[in-house]
Amino acid sequence: xxxxxxxxxxxxxxxxxxxxxxxxxxxxxxxxxxxxxxxxxxxxxxxxxxxxxxxxxxxxxxxxxxxxxxxxxxxxxxxxxxxxxxxxxxxxxxxxxxxxxxxxxxxxxxxxxxxxxxxxxxxxxxxxxxxxxxxxxxxxxxxxxxxxxxxxxxxxxxxxxxxxxxxxxxxxxxxxxxxxxxxxxxxxxxxxxxxxxxxxxxxxxxxxxxxxxxxxxxxxxxxxxxxxxxxxxxxxxxxxxxxxxxxxxxxxxxxxxxxxxxxxxxxxxxxxxxxxxxxxxxxxxxxxxxxxxxxxxxxxxxxxxxxxxxxxxxxxxxxxxxxxxxxxxxxxxxxxxxxxxxxxxxxxxxxxxx
Amino acid sequence: xxxxxxxxxxxxxxxxxxxxxxxxxxxxxxxxxxxxxxxxxxxxxxxxxxxxxxxxxxxxxxxxxxxxxxxxxxxxxxxxxxxxxxxxxxxxxxxxxxxxxxxxxxxxxxxxxxxxxxxxxxxxxxxxxxxxxxxxxxxxxxxxxxxxxxxxxxxxxxxxxxxxxxxxxxxxxxxxxxxxxxxxxxxxxxxxxxxxxxxxxxxxxxxxxxxxxxxxxxxxxxxxxxxxxxxxxxxxxxxxxxxxxxxxxxxxxxxxxxxxxxxxxxxxxxxxxxxxxxxxxxxxxxxxxxxxxxxxxxxxxxxxxxxxxxxxxxxxxxxxxxxxxxxxxxxxxxxxxxxxxxxxxxxxxxxxxxxxxxxxxxxxxxxxxxxxxxxxxxxxxxxxxxxxxxxxxxxxxxxxxxxxxxxxxxxxxxxxxxxxxxxxxxxxx
Numbered sequence: 094x095x096x097x098x099x100x101x102x103x104x105x106x107x108x109x110x111x112x113x114x115x116x117x118x119x120x121x122x123x124x125x126x127x128x129x130x131x132x133x134x135x136x137x138x139x140x141x142x143x144x145x146x147x148x149x150x151x152x153x154x155x156x157x158x159x160x161x162x163x164x165x166x167x168x169x170x171x172x173x174x175x176x177x178x179x180x181x182x183x184x185x186x187x188x189x190x191x192x193x194x195x196x197x198x199x200x201x202x203x204x205x206x207x208x209x210x211x212x213x214x215x216x217x218x219x220x221x222x223x224x225x226x227x228x229x230x231x232x233x234x235x236x237x238x239x240x241x242x243x244x245x246x247x248x249x250x251x252x253x254x255x256x257x258x259x260x261x262x263x264x265x266x267x268x269x270x271x272x273x274x275x276x277x278x279x280x281x282x283x284x285x286x287x288x289x290x291x292x293x294x295x296x297x298x299x300x301x302x303x304x305x306x307x308x309x310x311x312x313x314x315x316x317x318x319x320x321x322x323x324x325x326x327x328x329x330x331x332x333x334x335x336x337x338x339x340x341x342x343x344x345x346x347x348x349x350x351x352x353x354x355x356x357x358x359x360x361x362x363x364x365x366x367x368x369x370x371x372x373x374x375x376x377x378x379x380x381x382x383x384x385x386x387x388x389x390x391x392x393x394x395x396x397x398x399x400x401x402x403x404x405x406x407x408x409x410x411x412x413x414x415x416x417x418x419x420x421x422x423x424x425x426x427x428x429x430x431x432x433x434x435x436x437x438x439x440x441x442x443x444x445x446x447x
Numbered sequence: 448x449x450x451x452x453x454x455x456x457x458x459x460x461x462x463x464x465x466x467x468x469x470x471x472x473x474x475x476x477x478x479x480x481x482x483x484x485x486x487x488x489x490x491x492x493x494x495x496x497x498x499x500x501x502x503x504x505x506x507x508x509x510x511x512x513x514x515x516x517x518x519x520x521x522x523x524x525x526x527x528x529x530x531x532x533x534x535x536x537x538x539x540x541x542x543x544x545x546x547x548x549x550x551x552x553x554x555x556x557x558x559x560x561x562x563x564x565x566x567x568x569x570x571x572x573x574x575x576x577x578x579x580x581x582x583x584x585x586x587x588x589x590x591x592x593x594x595x596x597x598x599x600x601x602x603x604x605x606x607x608x609x610x611x612x613x614x615x616x617x618x619x620x621x622x623x624x625x626x627x628x629x630x631x632x633x634x635x636x637x638x639x640x641x642x643x644x645x646x647x648x649x650x651x652x653x654x655x656x657x658x659x660x661x662x663x664x665x666x667x668x669x670x671x672x673x674x675x676x677x678x679x680x681x682x683x684x685x686x687x688x689x690x691x692x693x694x695x696x697x698x699x700x701x702x703x704x705x706x707x708x709x710x711x712x713x714x715x716x717x718x719x720x721x722x723x724x725x726x727x728x729x730x731x732x733x734x735x736x737x738x739x740x741x742x743x744x745x746x747x748x749x750x751x752x753x754x755x756x757x758x759x760x761x762x763x764x765x766x767x768x769x770x771x772x773x774x775x776x777x778x779x780x781x782x783x784x785x786x787x788x789x790x791x792x793x794x795x796x797x798x799x800x801x802x803x804x805x806x807x808x809x810x811x812x813x814x815x816x817x818x819x820x821x822x823x824x825x826x827x828x829x830x831x832x833x834x835x836x837x838x839x840x841x842x843x844x845x846x847x848x849x850x851x852x853x854x855x856x857x858x859x860x861x862x863x864x865x866x867x868x869x870x871x872x873x874x875x876x
Contacts, residue, residue: 112798
């Protein structure tokens with residue numbers, strides 16, 4: 094029986110409930126898009142046309158790639174394209190904005206010097222290979238944007254940070270607290286000096302080289318975070334736990350080489366792609382655990398792994414860790430089973446009887 | 448006693464109340480021309496007819512006898528002649544009906560009233576009068592009055608947490624004293640120590656009505672769906688948790704609906720068997736929403752006509768509340784003892800969107816008042832792996848309140864998956 098099985102008299106018969114909440118998948122995805130707007134604006138401010146190009150290319154190619162996949166899989170080309178119009182109409186009806194979110198996030202986690210064809214390749218890879226081939230929305234195993242980022246990172250070595258000063262794009266080390274990378278300059282421009290940025294600089298993003306255009310301004314991410322929390326799209330504690338725990342573990346790891354310095358804590362928290370990843374990527378519904386306890390385990394594991402790998406590799410590893418934890422998510426969901434209301438462990442119950 | 452605040456549920460939803468008929472006093476439906484009374488008025492086996500075709504019956508006369516402990520006696524709801532005993536399609540599948548054509552004689556049958564009854568007499572009378580839980584489950588009340596372990600608390604369920612429905616609210620306002628007396632009989636039968644009545648805080652007039660009684664503890668429940676669920680109500684009113692698969696009696700509690708309590712008073716004091724009940728007819732597509740005393744077996748068409756007919760063509764006809772009720776394809780059905788409402792929902796009120804893929808947002812699990820994982824059940828049930836659906840999603844503990852499907856942004860048919868899982872698992876046992 095389908096949801097809206099109609100009878101002759103136009104009275105619908107379906108399983109209860111007969112009233113529903115107002116939330117839809119498209120609405121949630123639109124909320125995420127709105128939450129990403131501040132970061133996109135910040136990227137446009139810091140990287141101007143470079144950012145504009147990346148945003149346009151990524152979003153457009155992601156949506157286009159999804160459309161092509163849908164068109165082919167629903168038989169748009171069959172019967173000499175006679176059903177093409179109908180397929181396009183269906184696509185528009187079911188379009189849930191998930192590809193817009195993927196394209197936006199991917200653009201925001203790419204460095205400013207990414208070529209247009211690299212961005213396009215990344216977006217197509219994300220949508221076609223990571224999402225649509227696994228069955229589309231809700232069926233992907235890993236976060237499409239993170240996978241696209243890693244794909245580009247490995248294929249084109251996009252690890253260096255970028256900084257736009259007076260219209261000139263310079264590349265340099267991504268500032269990861271305490272570990273400044275030496276990096277060759279790309280496209281002949283001189284690498285900039287490597288002063289340690291102040292906390293305010295880290296927070297606002299001015300004058301700091303980052304390996305991703307959207308990760309620069311923490312203020313913009315914070316605005317997006319608050320919006321998502323107020324709209325109840327994400328749980329408030331997840332990003333906070335991830336960022337704080339990761340920062341703390343980083344401080345502890347740094348202490349193994351010398352003194353324990355808690356003042357480095359905000360520095361660790363704000364540097365690199367940690368904040369952006371924690372707010373927009375680790376909270377991705379499809380690829381993170383479904384239960385609260387699973388989410389706790391997931392975020393703790395993410396935090397610890399990020400801190401540890403940052404310490405040993407000195408590069409921005411957030412996307413890699415997210416991919417790794419995405420793959421562990423089904424395992425977490427299988428083994429951390431929620432106990433129903435009123436459940437007591439057998440042993441405890443026996444004690445209670447005594 | 449002065450009302451105290453109930454515990455908040457850890458999860459639940461706040462659907463729009465839409466109690467548009469709450470100001471309408473209960474009215475008596477004029478006796479219908481013909482009633483079709485189902486023999487399946489409660490859980491358990493259908494009752495066995497004790498009348499033949501052609502028999503002349505009085506209103507309130509026994510027409511079918513309970514078959515087994517969880518079955519209930521069935522009574523003629525109008526005076527007239529039995530014209531047929533036939534099997535028809537009913538709300539929940541095929542059922543056998545006794546058809547009575549009104550004679551207009553208005554003759555009534557009553558059991559002798561009981562004065563100062565003993566617990567045993569009360570239980571016997573409740574059983575004799577075919578009283579079942581009128582909240583919707585239809586579990587015979589007499590069975591609930593003989594719990595397997597001692598009970599110290601009787602909880603009256605006046606939450607009426609379903610949107611739209613108002614018949615219990617009206618009953619609490621207009622028959623406060625009868626409900627209290629019924630509760631005292633029930634308490635006596637159970638040998639319980641105290642009576643608690645739980646009422647949601649969107650009915651302050653009903654709360655105020657019960658406060659003057661010194662032996663009734665009134666609990667003001669937070670307006671939260673499904674506050675009227677048995678386990679949720681017990682938790683909110685007493686703080687006790689009922690373990691999975693156990694009865695409220697295991698926590699020392701018995702829950703009865705206020706309408707059931709009212710029926711007990713009538714049965715004990717007037718000897719009136721359960722052949723009519725309060726029904727709310729409401730929704731955006733009905734002309735004048737009303738609360739109506741309705742004989743069991745009344746054709747739904749008669750109820751709609753009594754309420755001035757359709758205002759607009761309804762998009763959905765629902766028997767019961769909008770969260771758990773059954774959608775009907777037409778008015779060709781008859782009320783049962785458990786029918787609490789008839790909703791004619793207009794196009795703006797119902798949601799008819801098609802399901803889209805699950806995005807694992809977890810909103811169903813966050814809202815679940817039983818702490819289950821409906822998305823897991825849906826996922827595995829769709830794949831046909833019902834064992835995993837039951838284990839991973841906890842479907843067997845589901846109370847089918849509909850909260851998960853209400854919040855689902857992907858409009859998944861979660862209740863359908865859960866029911867299918869329960870069915871399949873029952874088959875395997």
